[in-house]
Amino acid sequence: MKKTIKMREMLNNQKGIIKRVSATGDMGRRIREMGMVPETPIQIQGRAPLKDPVAVKIRDYVLTLRNNEAGSILVEVEENP
Amino acid sequence: MKQKIIIALSGNPNAGKTTVFNAITGARQHIANYPGVTVEKKYGTIHHQGYEIEVVDLPGTYSLTAYSMEEIVARDFVINEKPRLVVDIVDASNLDRHLYLAVQFKELGVPLILALNMVDVAESRGIKVDPDKLSEQFGVPVVPMVARTGKGITDLLDKVVEQAPKSPEWVNAPMSYGMDIDSGLDRVSSIIEKSRFFDKKYPARWRALKCLEGDSQIIGLLKKDPDLGKSITDICDDITKHSMNTMEEETEAIIADHRYGYIAGITKKVVKRKIELRLNFSDKADKILTNRILGPIIMGFILYGIYSFTFWASELPLLWFEIFFDALKNLVATFVPSGILQSLIVSGVIDGVGGVLGFVPLIMFMFFAIAIMEDSGYMARVAYMLDRVLRWFGLHGNSVMALVVSGGISGGCAVPGVMATRILRDPKERIATLLVVPFMNCGAKLPVYAMLIGAFFTKDKARMLFILTLISWGFALFAAKLLRATVLRGPTTPFVMELPPYRAPTLRGLLIHTWERTWQYIKKAGTVILAFSVIIWAMMTFPGLSEERIQAFDQNREEVAIAFLNQQTSPRWIQDKGELKVLNQLYHGLSGEENIEPKAQRHEALLEMARAAVWLERKNGETASFEMEEKFLEAGGRFLKYRQQMTNIDNLQQQTALKGTIAGWMGTKLEYITRPLGFEYRTNVALVGGFAAKEVVISTLGTAYSLSDVDEDKTASLSEKLKKDPAWNPLQAFTLIIFTMLYVPCMATVVSIRKESSWKWATFSIFFNLLVAYGVSLVIRQGGVFLGLGG
Numbered sequence: 070m071k072k073t074i075k076m077r078e079m080l081n082n083q084k085g086i087i088k089r090v091s092a093t094g095d096m097g098r099r100i101r102e103m104g105m106v107p108e109t110p111i112q113i114q115g116r117a118p119l120k121d122p123v124a125v126k127i128r129d130y131v132l133t134l135r136n137n138e139a140g141s142i143l144v145e146v147e148e149n150p
Numbered sequence: 151m152k153q154k155i156i157i158a159l160s161g162n163p164n165a166g167k168t169t170v171f172n173a174i175t176g177a178r179q180h181i182a183n184y185p186g187v188t189v190e191k192k193y194g195t196i197h198h199q200g201y202e203i204e205v206v207d208l209p210g211t212y213s214l215t216a217y218s219m220e221e222i223v224a225r226d227f228v229i230n231e232k233p234r235l236v237v238d239i240v241d242a243s244n245l246d247r248h249l250y251l252a253v254q255f256k257e258l259g260v261p262l263i264l265a266l267n268m269v270d271v272a273e274s275r276g277i278k279v280d281p282d283k284l285s286e287q288f289g290v291p292v293v294p295m296v297a298r299t300g301k302g303i304t305d306l307l308d309k310v311v312e313q314a315p316k317s318p319e320w321v322n323a324p325m326s327y328g329m330d331i332d333s334g335l336d337r338v339s340s341i342i343e344k345s346r347f348f349d350k351k352y353p354a355r356w357r358a359l360k361c362l363e364g365d366s367q368i369i370g371l372l373k374k375d376p377d378l379g380k381s382i383t384d385i386c387d388d389i390t391k392h393s394m395n396t397m398e399e400e401t402e403a404i405i406a407d408h409r410y411g412y413i414a415g416i417t418k419k420v421v422k423r424k425i426e427l428r429l430n431f432s433d434k435a436d437k438i439l440t441n442r443i444l445g446p447i448i449m450g451f452i453l454y455g456i457y458s459f460t461f462w463a464s465e466l467p468l469l470w471f472e473i474f475f476d477a478l479k480n481l482v483a484t485f486v487p488s489g490i491l492q493s494l495i496v497s498g499v500i501d502g503v504g505g506v507l508g509f510v511p512l513i514m515f516m517f518f519a520i521a522i523m524e525d526s527g528y529m530a531r532v533a534y535m536l537d538r539v540l541r542w543f544g545l546h547g548n549s550v551m552a553l554v555v556s557g558g559i560s561g562g563c564a565v566p567g568v569m570a571t572r573i574l575r576d577p578k579e580r581i582a583t584l585l586v587v588p589f590m591n592c593g594a595k596l597p598v599y600a601m602l603i604g605a606f607f608t609k610d611k612a613r614m615l616f617i618l619t620l621i622s623w624g625f626a627l628f629a630a631k632l633l634r635a636t637v638l639r640g641p642t643t644p645f646v647m648e649l650p651p652y653r654a655p656t657l658r659g660l661l662i663h664t665w666e667r668t669w670q671y672i673k674k675a676g677t678v679i680l681a682f683s684v685i686i687w688a689m690m691t692f693p694g695l696s697e698e699r700i701q702a703f704d705q706n707r708e709e710v711a712i713a714f715l716n717q718q719t720s721p722r723w724i725q726d727k728g729e730l731k732v733l734n735q736l737y738h739g740l741s742g743e744e745n746i747e748p749k750a751q752r753h754e755a756l757l758e759m760a761r762a763a764v765w766l767e768r769k770n771g772e773t774a775s776f777e778m779e780e781k782f783l784e785a786g787g788r789f790l791k792y793r794q795q796m797t798n799i800d801n802l803q804q805q806t807a808l809k810g811t812i813a814g815w816m817g818t819k820l821e822y823i824t825r826p827l828g829f830e831y832r833t834n835v836a837l838v839g840g841f842a843a844k845e846v847v848i849s850t851l852g853t854a855y856s857l858s859d860v861d862e863d864k865t866a867s868l869s870e871k872l873k874k875d876p877a878w879n880p881l882q883a884f885t886l887i888i889f890t891m892l893y894v895p896c897m898a899t900v901v902s903i904r905k906e907s908s909w910k911w912a913t914f915s916i917f918f919n920l921l922v923a924y925g926v927s928l929v930i931r932q933g934g935v936f937l938g939l940g941g
Contacts, residue, residue, distance in 0.1 A: 115853075118441075129275075130648060
């Protein structure tokens with residue numbers, strides 16, 4: 070079973086596929102430019118010591134973004150990781 | 151005649167662009183600023199196969215939209231300067247994202263070459279890119295290379311020379327974004343083409359695309375014509391509404407989608423993967439280096455390591471600089487007769503400029519260490535780990551290095567610290583950072599602390615210094631929060647940052663990096679700082695004592711000398727003032743300051759006397775190693791007493807002179823304001839002088855407190871003096887320490903702040919810091935007195 074959750078809710082090392090990026094404006098554009106577009110596979114790499122920002126493996130590199138920004142990204146993940 | 155062509159190097163940050171640029175141009179690089187912005191423009195020239203190629207290193211960008219200053223600069227350069235070719239450097243191990251920028255260049259129509267960099271890294275990760283196929287699919291020449299080792303650089307230049315004559319005209323390759331958007335683009339571009347603002351520099355369709363992407367700069371340009379702007383924004387809104395209805399996506403999302411879709415179509419054909427995604431070295435390293443517990447601990451050690459390394463490595467060169475400037479001063483003193491001119495050159499020019507240049511080794515090593523952190527990729531991790539903390543104070547993860555460089559571990563310099571704020575994108579976060587870095591404990595404040603701690607907090611020196619470091623962080627961070635809540639109010643910028651893979655930096659890259667920044671620091675010393683230090687020198691010199699006052703002091707000295715001569719019992723060894731002079735010289739010679747042999751037989755007695763005087767001054771209850779006649783000892787003692795009297799007169803004269811200068815006058819006037827802090831005119835004069843450089847605080851205090859020449863080993867005597875002065879107590883000392891920590895940044899820093907922002911902010915920093923310093927010191931002093939600590 071698959072379900073769609075926000076990226077900020079993902080656990081460390083969890084994998085998923087981006088379904089939608091709802092951020093708009095400069096930030097939305099930047100997130101997409103960095104390769105966060107629908108159907109892209111990602112994996113959570115880790116979180117900073119204070120649990121924010123989050124590091125995500127995408128397209129063969131590691132991108133960090135704040136939970137705030139990660140909240141605007143919907144990801145399809147396995148129901149029972 | 152050689153043909154000259156201009157090419158631009160472009161690419162994502164961390165694509166190895168700087169390495170390629172260094173490999174092509176070597177040391178033949180120049181740096182300028184793009185007009186009106188602090189983004190650096192680097193360029194260099196190379197001759198290849200009969201061509202003179204000027205290479206311009208564009209700032210690293212992920213895209214060509216107006217997200218950051220760098221991106222605007224990069225695209226404006228390409229559009230306005232029309233380089234013959236753009237070389238886009240793409241990372242073979244991460245091709246998808248790197249091609250995103252290349253697609254936009256193709257849309258713009260600029261003649262393009264792809265430099266497929268880091269093929270070795272890609273292969274080690276099981277990723278193989280076929281350059282010929284990529285060239286065929288993408289429709290531009292592709293040169294595979296490993297810039298770190300220099301492999302492929304010549305091929306690239308060959309390709310540039312081969313392509314250059316072919317492609318003077320731009321041919322834009324429109325991409326399809328689906329029917330809805332394409333038709334919208336057609337409508338917008340036809341309107342733009344008809345407009346009188348259409349200058350053909352930008353392809354119309356590309357402009358239309360930027361409008362749909364919501365690019366503020368391009369829309370702003372079009373809005374110069376209100377009708378045009380209106381009709382275009384109407385169409386854009388229309389399309390957005392439509393796409394939201396039909397596909398539930400923003401227009402810009404659809405555009406990005408299509409680009410990545412197009413890229414995926416290409417990479418599917420040209421990239422072969424041996425293995426599925428697995429943890430590479432960087433991923434494994436990050437498991438430890440950014441670990442919740444280990445990460446911050448290791449970071450602490452690394453930052454501390456940088457601090458120790460910098461101070462350890464620069465210790466000797468700093469000494470050489472000091473020796474050099476001292477020698478220079480002596481040289482001037484020898485060839486320029488003493489007087490105003492000599493004082494100007496020695497105290498105004500050499501002390502001022504030398505004070506700044508003297509820090510060059512320290513700064514160079516600090517920059518070297520920082521370059522290692524940057525080039526290796528660790529800096530991005532520091533920003534990542536600290537972002538959450540700094541965000542609370544209205545700063546950004548990237549602010550941390552500026553704070554550390556400025557003295558976050560105590561001992562640093564705010565000048566490179568201010569320069570280090572360049573990596574911050576948001577102007578408000580950047581200005582907030584550069585306004586608070588002067589609060590950190592830079593190396594020049596340490597002597598002031600050391601002296602006052604030495605006098606009043608002898609018991610726990612180390613702990614006191616540690617507390618002061620914490621205090622300065624506290625003030626810097628809370629001041630940032632205050633600024634961000636008031637004059638620099640604004641949203642926090644997003645933290646969307648790449649964590650680049652760890653890489654071993656190249657020595658060449660490190661050296662170029664270090665030198666560039668050090669040179670900027672040096673340039674400052676030669677210009678503005680020279681002017682400022684002359685002004686401060688003049689303030690502390692003029693108007694000086696009147697003729698009569700000087701004569702009065704000379705008269706005084708004369709009387710003391712005559713009294714000393716007359717005091718002699720028989721035999722009178724010293725006949726006249728000429729011989730007194732000889733005695734003085736002999737005394738100096740013996741105490742190691744000058745080396746003078748007695749010229750005449752008659753002077754033997756004087757030599758004995760001088761010897762006795764030196765011995766009396768230095769004795770620690772020992773017996774003389776040579777025979778000392780009682781009569782010489784007695785005479786020597788008298789001579790010492792005479793010298794003491796003379797020194798007192800000199801000091802008094804110096805003090806009176808200082809009080810009579812402009813700075814002294816200011817210091818006295820400032821007492822009205824500083825009285826609640828307990829500072830009297832001498833402290834004020836020192837603080838005024840400290841604006842030149844914080845080191846001046848200690849030397850001026852020395853002068854003002856009658857120690858004609860306060861150097862390192864005599865700092866202790868200033869300590870002693872203040873300890874005995876009834877006006878001074880631990881509370882007073884602590885107030886001065888805090889005031890010194892917080893008040894006006896030194897002029898070198900103010901100049902840097904101006905350079906990185908504007909005169910407005912530079913002036914603001916002076917008044918803001920003064921206000922904070924005054925407020926805090928007032929609370930400490932008055933609170934302390936209230937609690938009865940002022941006793």
